[in-house]
Amino acid sequence: MSRCCVKTGVVGWGAYIPLYRLRSKEIASLWGFDPNVADSIWIEEKSVASVDEDAITMGWYAAKYALVRGGVNPEDVGAVFVGTESKPYAVKPSSTVIADALGISRKKLATDLEFACRAAAEGIRLAVALVSSGSIKYGLSIGSDTAQASPGDVLELTASSGAVAFLIGPAEESVAVFEGLTTYVTDTPDFWRREGSKYPSHGEGFTGEPAYFHHIISSVTMLLEELGLKPSDFDYAIFHQPNGKFPLQVGRALGFPKEKITPGLVTPWIGNTYNASALLGLAKVLEIAKPGQRILVAPFGSGAGSDAMSLVVTDKVLDRVHKAPTVEELINRKKYVSYAEYAKSRNLILRNVG
């Protein structure tokens, strides 16, 4: 076991996926994309947050059920981290609204983290460090995004909404125990959103090899070397999912077969939920994993960085799965909306207000 995560694990997890779905082929047709573009990146439909939802409301739901699954009193949580790149306020924390609404102790650390799609993974690392050092008993890391995409940008095919939360605590209470954590970050301009810009920009093909693939391969390789493990030692491998194709490609490059990756895939059916993307995959896998199985999860965030984590599932997972909505249930709960309804919900229509 790595020294970074001594005797810590995931005590509870919660997920949230909005009810509404928009078919990617409708977006492609509206904006005149090649009809095969959605299939080429394996994206069938994406989740759409309702007009009254945002990163705070979705994060609240996921965090609520992380606490329910963990059976932990909110008063005992000592840190709340919210990883998001779609904060409802540029200045005013989301973490304090969620914590107060859940009745979490006022004696706590609380902050919003930003590192594109991997801020919530950094929140997990921070919570692990705080629990591991004995500074707090439980820490909550929430990944929640209403991902933005400029209308007509290819990014619009995938940018979606969702949230996930992980309650980190002592190993003896955990459903999965951390074995090791590594992080690899560099200055890489693959995707960004400037101050005051409503939509992000991206470096087209530059988002692939030098960004997504290089960083995930680097963090995972470091982890395998540190722990002395091989891809064959893992039962599941979950990678950040900007689309359905990239995680299979990066898994193949690292030596993980498709069968170990597909159980954790969510993006083809709900889109890229940014900070919730890979971590929703981890939640989905925890809901089917058996005690003793080993899971690799490697989120990625543009800018760029990747975290690789190895977890071993305990027998406590079995009775906690059905204490809250599962990812599978949330994926299957859906209602299709038109592009016009999506545009209204996501505030893409300019109008006079106030």
Next chain:
Amino acid sequence: MKHSISIFWRDRENHYKLLITKCRNCGKSSYPKLKRCPYCGSTNVEVVESKGRGTLVNYTITYFRVDGSEAMLPKVIGLVKLDEGVKVPAEIVDVPDLSSLKPGLEVEAVLRKYSSDDPHGLIYYGLKFIPSIIKKQ
């Protein structure tokens, strides 16, 4: 309509939680949080938080426009009987089909946006209800 920030902030506990008054004198429960039992007048009461689950009693639909939530119309306003036994008026959202709104429908409380002063103003959050994602065992 601009809200009073200070009034909303002072009352935020009632927007974020379903707080029920339980009377230690007559044993009845009521909503919202009160200092005196509305049934027997006793001040020997305790406040407990509802688990946020219940069933729909009935509903109506409103098209009334209020500044800051125009995009949320029309709204389904329901009466929910909480599992703790008290009834709460609340907005019902994420209704896939109005024909699914029948008395007895299981619902759960969720945090949602109520309204926003304007694109630069404060966002007001509070509880609404959705059809339950997890059904009772």
